[in-house]
Amino acid sequence: MEEFIRAIEDRATTTENGLSTDACKAVTIIYARGTNEAGNVGEVAGPPWFTVLRSSLTTAKVTVQGVDYSATIAGYLGGGDATGSAKMLSLINQAASKCPSTKIVLGGYSQGAQLVHNAAAKLTSAVTAQIAAVVVFGDPNNGKAVGSVSSSLVKSFCHTQDVVCSGSGGYTTHLTYNTDASAAGSFVVSTVGSV
Numbered sequence: 001m002e003e004f005i006r007a008i009e010d011r012a013t014t015t016e017n018g019l020s021t022d023a024c025k026a027v028t029i030i031y032a033r034g035t036n037e038a039g040n041v042g043e044v045a046g047p048p049w050f051t052v053l054r055s056s057l058t059t060a061k062v063t064v065q066g067v068d069y070s071a072t073i074a075g076y077l078g079g080g081d082a083t084g085s086a087k088m089l090s091l092i093n094q095a096a097s098k099c100p101s102t103k104i105v106l107g108g109y110s111q112g113a114q115l116v117h118n119a120a121a122k123l124t125s126a127v128t129a130q131i132a133a134v135v136v137f138g139d140p141n142n143g144k145a146v147g148s149v150s151s152s153l154v155k156s157f158c159h160t161q162d163v164v165c166s167g168s169g170g171y172t173t174h175l176t177y178n179t180d181a182s183a184a185g186s187f188v189v190s191t192v193g194s195v
Helices: 002-009 046-057 073-077 082-098 111-120 177-192
Strands: 027-032 062-066 103-109 131-137 154-157
Touching: 027 046, 027 082, 027 111, 046 062, 046 103, 046 177, 073 111, 082 103, 082 111, 103 111, 103 177, 111 131, 131 177, 154 177
Parallel strands: 027 062, 027 103, 103 131, 131 154
Antiparallel strands: none
């Protein structure tokens, strides 16, 4: 476990604040990083996925907003940081009200996936209708519904030997979700349609 934490802490800080800095775009991604990742989107899964989406849909059509929360082990063990879950819910609602025609995509890695589940469970039906896709990587709640979002709009990436989402294996595999960026991007492109 200590090796896993050190590997996460050694990664570079990555931050995305598109909801507050960009004009409304066709697609708005609200993303929560994993435990001990830096910035508000981390580095393991989110940034490679954003790169694919910005390439596929164009940067002019995609904005990303990270969830700024205390991504500690305690939060993970508690089912996802409560304050972070509330912040994610607030950001989703903000995106829906500020940009009523944007297609909202929710994403999260590890504990961030827990935040996705927690926030989605509290969405109104009107805001849920604005969710175009949900993508989770290394989800501790793997296999569980994401609020009332249709399962056809949800893609979960769980590597076989990832103890966090599969219940067996180790932590090293939990750091390999960058390899799913293309598949995650293709899934979102297929669900958002022409934008």
